[in-house]
Amino acid sequence: MTVNSFPELRGQRNSVRSETDIQGVVEQRIWHSMEEGQFENLPGKGKPLNLNTNPHADPAEDTLYRILSKNGCAPEWVQLNKDIRSQVSEW
Incomplete structure (x- = not known):
């Protein structure tokens, strides 16, 4: 990931970003999106997840x-x- 992916982290002294810094920014973005209602019209909302298969597995x-x-x-x-x-x- 680059600094451009996380403008919130620009200007920090250390060019190496810690995992904690990135997680904090991601959590802030998620909460902001939730407050704006961006997760309200997702397909499958209110329906149980299909956990029979792993979509990421071979x-x-x-x-x-x-x-x-x-x-x-x-x-x-x-x-x-x-x-x-x-x-x-x-x-």
Whole structure:
């Protein structure tokens, strides 16, 4: 991202922008847009989200995970995560 993406941050001494600075600007822009009613006429407003698929995931990978889940299996990294969390809670 460039300074031009966030004019609110121009003029700051340090040319490196922290993640906190950018998050603050983004939150301000969202609140301002909400106050102006820019989110009132979005398609699907008031309807539940479809969480059956991940629109950002690779379709083949998403299908694979769905098949594994329906058959009571989990990817190795998910099972390892569960095992680690279980051992940590035991300690």
